[in-house]
Amino acid sequence: MPPLTDEPVEHAAPTSTLSSNAWARALTAAHDTSAHQNHPTHTLYVVATPIGNLSDITLRALHLLNLCEVIACEDTRHTQQLLRAYGIDKSGAQLIALHQHNEHEAAQTVISRLTQGQRVAYVSDAGTPAISDPGARLVDATRNAGFRVLPLPGASSVTTVLSAAGMTGQDGFVFVGFLPSKATERQHAVQKLASETRAIVLLEAPHRIEALCQALSVLGTRRVTIGRELTKQFENIDTLAACELPAWLAGKPERQRGEFVLVIHDAPAAHVQGDGLRVLQLLLPELPLKTAVKLAAEISGESKNFLYDQALVLKNAAAE
Missing domain, CATH: 3.40.1010.10 (Tetrapyrrole methylase, N-terminal domain)
Structure with missing residues (x-):
């Protein structure tokens, strides 16, 4: 068969x-x-x-x-x-x-x-x-x-990946499913996710996993568990920082094959990088990159180095 x-x-x-x-x-x-x-x-x-x-x-x-x-x-x-x-x-x-x-x-x-x-x-x-x-x-x-x-x-792919994610938070999780396929809409969706302190479950297909990992990298050090081909012969489950997702995906060709379920781990509200990203996205279309980063850092109180890295990611995504 x-x-x-x-x-x-x-x-x-x-x-x-x-x-x-x-x-x-x-x-x-x-x-x-x-x-x-x-x-x-x-x-x-x-x-x-x-x-x-x-x-x-x-x-x-x-x-x-x-x-x-x-x-x-x-x-x-x-x-x-x-x-x-x-x-x-x-x-x-x-x-x-x-x-x-x-x-x-x-x-x-x-x-x-x-x-x-x-x-x-x-x-x-x-x-x-x-x-x-x-x-x-x-x-x-x-x-x-x-x-x-x-x-x-x-x-259920949702409960399967959650059971292997090893989350220690007690606030439950949010099931989001597939993010928008268009780059701009996907960026806005990730911006909203950045301010969510509960765990978040996402789904993705192989032809869009590279774009998703790039988009999620703006979440910095927030941990993400990525499950690929769950319950199958070539099942793969890894947990890493969101900023490491693009490099992880590019590390081995087979990592881009199959279907994906991801868990963005829960995060204390104080550690969620939400306001800075929101301000940065508003300023980047109007100002030079360095100026937008400087102002976003001053307004939000977040790390200038972190926001500069995210600005580069946003610029690259917008150019796709």
């Missing part, structure tokens, strides 16, 4: 190393542990699937995917591959394509199936649906139509 593809957070899942007999035993175990539980009809089940490693499926998810009459999915071909890997047989007619471009219309098809008394599962290409993937509009429409929505928890 060729490698499976994943959600925008983790692509190209590895081929399962388990034999078909092993997955058959897993399905039997799934039935034995879950069949006695109540799985009502007229219900939408939001089912988490692996973010890379096929073994990270729950027994309950296997049972429900085998039991349900219909599966709505982000990519029918991908989901069919996933089901076959587990030994679950569903016809093409039992799969409904529901993605970001047709979610409103496809949700009405799902509601029609629920009206008929069917169980409908929704899966994204990988991970927990309706977070950074489609599914939120489907859930909202289903509830508004008066039907029940039941979540089946499982793999």
Whole structure:
């Protein structure tokens, strides 16, 4: 079986190393542990699937995917591959394509199936649906139509990277997802992040990771954990200062491959470099670089050397 593809957070899942007999035993175990539980009809089940490693499926998810009459999915071909890997047989007619471009219309098809008394599962290409993937509009429409929505928890790139980040703060985290692709909008987004003291979780694709690392470098010594290809054969998790991100990325060619999840670690408010960056961004378009840095340092009280380094980064980003 060729490698499976994943959600925008983790692509190209590895081929399962388990034999078909092993997955058959897993399905039997799934039935034995879950069949006695109540799985009502007229219900939408939001089912988490692996973010890379096929073994990270729950027994309950296997049972429900085998039991349900219909599966709505982000990519029918991908989901069919996933089901076959587990030994679950569903016809093409039992799969409904529901993605970001047709979610409103496809949700009405799902509601029609629920009206008929069917169980409908929704899966994204990988991970927990309706977070950074489609599914939120489907859930909202289903509830508004008066039907029940039941979540089946499982793999998530967000909680996976957070569990390996080693953060010691107690203020929780903020999930941001993907930053804007345009350089100016991305700079403004990073400026806002600079004043956030809680941990921040970001997602990024390989073709934009270089620009993101460059943009985040203005956060200076604030620590960042970067997870690449989570749960897969070439998984890589590193923690370093934000200013070191561009050099880290350029250090090895393979670091720019795969999908990325990043955690900007929490920071005490007193150490957040927010005001200086904001002032600097306002002054740079109007004044020479050194003058803008000098005034920004005087206004904010922040280090002139730090602001000078960030001014260079901002100038280079603006020239892209």
